[in-house]
Amino acid sequence: MGRGFEIISKYQGQNLNLPQRQTKAAAGYDFEAAEDFLLPSIWKINFVKVLWALRHQENVQEDVLKAAKAELKPYLVPTGIKAYMESDEYLMLANRSSNPLKRGLILPNGVGIIDSDYYNNAANEGAIFIQLVNYGITDIKIKKGERIGQGIFMKYLTADKEVNASQVRTGGFGSTKM
Template identity: 60%
Template sequence: MQRGFEIVSKYADKGIKLPYRTTQQAAGYDFECAEDFTLPSIWRHDLLHAFKPLRHREQLTTAELTAGNHDLTPWLVPTGIKAYMRPGEVLMLANRSSNPLKHHLILPNGVGIIDADYYNNEKNEGEIFVQLVNVGLQDVVIKKGQRIAQGLFMPYLLADGEQIPEQRRTGGFGSSDRN
């Protein structure tokens, strides 16, 4: 078992595809959306209410800050896929070039990093989600089977003299965050 993809048990009988390359020279494996998913536009909700005070250099209220920040929070779009790989490897998730151009969808973190120990974690079985934000003026419906990201397996290097962390992953998305 070197590296590859599996379908998480939740989607075992849902007819989703494993990630795939579309051409012989493609570096990335295309990930599809596991189910129909509506991604709301950031411009259609409370974010707009924050612009008037900001434009007039006024302080935003706590409620305005909370509501505006909520609208800017990325959505986790399910893929129904988990990835296994060898130690010393990582799966990098990148946006598809057509997403911002055609659909106004961006990956707010630029690149998603899936570590080898995310596979089969106890919280969500290692299901890979794609963080997306819709910067378009209308909500976007992502259809089941629509390609939403691409993944590349990559080796990584360690620094000399590093103390190996004792912490092991116990949860799912963002679980190694110590803050």
């Protein structure tokens, strides 16, 4: 099968670019936003109120915790891209080095992992999203075509005495939870 990228059906004919390396020795393929996207600042969504409540109240009010859970979350920026690869490979999604410094954007979990069986899954065709949090003081307007993350194809090893997994992927984010 090899490895590479395709545009998902939802974005066919919308002038998206497939991820590409910017220099001959670059490890990462730059992913672009598939559409304009507004990424709110964490400071705008009662972040300070939630932090204050957690720090100063022994019993934080349930409504404050509920608001925190609803508001302090990463946002999924669509790329319109899916990736195919060999069965012993994965695509590691990572931040671009300029995102935190120039824009205040981070991947909340550090990296994202796209397994080989994510490609063309029935739930979302294997659509890749970049999870981002904006810790800057103002909202960020991400424009269609703006580079927002990078992907690096990697091989992985398995344990010698591993019991073969039999579960088949049926979806996207969090679909392999037990």
